[in-house]
Each structure stands twice: as structure tokens, then as C-alpha cells.
Amino acid sequence: GAGVSQSPSNKVTEKGKDVELRCDPISGHTALYWYRQRLGQGLEFLIYFQGNSAPDKSGLPSDRFSAERTGESVSTLTIQRTQQEDSAVYLCASSLGFYRGDQPQHFGDGTRLSIL
Amino acid sequence: KNEVEQSPQNLTAQEGEFITINCSYSVGISALHWLQQHPGGGIVSLFMLSSGKKKHGRLIATINIQEKHSSLHITASHPRDSAVYICAVLFDGGSQGNLIFGKGTKLSVKP
Numbered sequence: 001g002a003g004v005s006q007s008p009s010n011k012v013t014e015k016g017k018d019v020e021l022r023c024d025p026i027s028g029h030t031a032l033y034w035y036r037q038r039l040g041q042g043l044e045f046l047i048y049f050q051g052n053s054a055p056d057k058s059g060l061p062s063d064r065f066s067a068e069r070t071g072e073s074v075s076t077l078t079i080q081r082t083q084q085e086d087s088a089v090y091l092c093a094s095s096l097g098f099y100r101g102d103q104p105q106h107f108g109d110g111t112r113l114s115i116l
Numbered sequence: 117k118n119e120v121e122q123s124p125q126n127l128t129a130q131e132g133e134f135i136t137i138n139c140s141y142s143v144g145i146s147a148l149h150w151l152q153q154h155p156g157g158g159i160v161s162l163f164m165l166s167s168g169k170k171k172h173g174r175l176i177a178t179i180n181i182q183e184k185h186s187s188l189h190i191t192a193s194h195p196r197d198s199a200v201y202i203c204a205v206l207f208d209g210g211s212q213g214n215l216i217f218g219k220g221t222k223l224s225v226k227p
Contacts, residue, residue, distance in 0.1 A: 033215075041219070042202070042217045042218060042219040042220055043202065043204070043215075043217040044217070045214050045215055045216070045217075048214065056214060058214060059214060089157060091159065093159075103164070104161040104164060105149070105161050106161070107158065107159035107160070107161070109157065109158055110157055
């Protein structure tokens with residue numbers, strides 16, 4: 001079966017432009033996560049969607065970042081007025097739903113974003 | 117501040133060696149994950165545990181809740197085990213989705 005799919009795989013854009021990153025989770029997975037990994041750094045949580053509940057946006061670094069999810073399917077992460085410090089790999093993961101300690105997260109291959 | 121510390125940061129081993137990677141955290145947790153990130157960047161979930169021990173093939177993960185410590189062991193290591201191993205925890209009282217990640221342990225297994 002298909003895994004978590006992210007697009008584009010690479011994105012190069014100029015500072016100040018808006019970018020939109022897409023994540024297609026595994027079918028049936030109600031939980032979806034966005035993470036960021038800067039070069040040489042660890043993973044950082046950005047946002048979490050679970051079913052129809054209000055998303056947990058506590059990891060979004062600024063109001064330039066936003067994310068949406070349509071039902072329990074596709075999610076888009078939007079970065080407005082990109083800055084050079086936004087350069088990173090943006091990873092999406094999905095899981096069957098959150099049950100403490102019992103559900104693995106399945107990761108996509110990420111989108112490598114480079115801001116010139 | 118809720119923190120996750122991993123050690124060692126880098127580890128080089130000879131093929132066949134027994135490997136241990138450690139993860140310590142600062143406050144109570146509800147779940148701990150071990151992840152593997154391959155050189156190409158792909159991430160695979162290895163284990164999730166909230167108590168005790170889990171084993172999958174040559175990989176063993178243990179957690180000691182009282183000591184706030186987890187270990188990932190690799191028996192009979194192989195060059196294909198070379199990757200970055202990441203510990204991530206869900207702190208008690210934290211957001212359900214907000215995993216806090218360690219900085220990873222880069223493992224290189226030489227033939």
C-alpha cells in the first residue's frame with residue numbers, strides 16, 4: 001500500500017515568496033503531523049491534526065506559518081513571506097490516531113525547502 | 117524545560133559489535149519513540165514504549181520510567197544499521213501530538 005506522500009520533494013524559492021507544501025497521509029490515518037528539520041539539527045514539531053478536533057498549532061514558529069487539513073485526508077503547510085531561516089526539510093507523518101504509546105507514526109520523505 | 121538528551125552524539129562500531137544508544141529525559145512521559153533516519157533522510161519508526169522492553173529482530177528497546185531513561189540496543193551490528201537514531205518523547209500533560217525530539221545519535225558501522 002501507499003505510504004505518506006509529500007510534494008514537492010524539493011523546492012527552491014526566493015526570499016519573500018509564499019510556498020505551499022503538500023502531504024497525503026496513509027488512507028485511514030486520522031492523525032497527521034508536520035515537523036521541520038533544519039540542517040544539522042533535530043526534528044521540531046510544528047502542528048498536529050487529529051480527526052475533526054481543533055489542530056494543535058503550538059509548534060508553529062511564527063504567524064507566517066499555517067496549515068490546513070481537509071477532513072482526514074490531504075494537508076497543506078503554507079509559509080508566507082519566506083525567510084532564509086525557513087530553509088529546512090519539512091516532514092509529514094500520519095498515524096492511525098493517537099493512543100498513548102501504541103501507534104507508530106509513518107513518515108513521508110519530506111520536502112527540502114531552500115530559500116535563496 | 118522539557119528536554120531529551122541522547123548519548124553518544126556519534127558512534128562508530130565494527131561489524132558484529134553490540135551497540136547501545138541512550139536517551140534521558142527530564143520529566144514524566146506518557147510515551148517514548150525510537151526512530152531511525154537513513155542517510156537519504158527517510159525516517160522509520162522503530163519502537164514506541166511506555167514501560168518495559170520491546171524486541172524486534174536485532175533491535176531491543178528498554179525504558180526505566182523511574183530513572184527517566186531509555187536505551188536502544190543493536191545486537192550483531194551490520195553496516196546497513198548505519199543511520200541516525202532519534203529518541204522522541206511525549207511528555208505528560210503535553211499536547212497529544214507534540215513529540216519532543218533528541219538531537220539524534222549518528223551510528224556508523226564499519227565492515
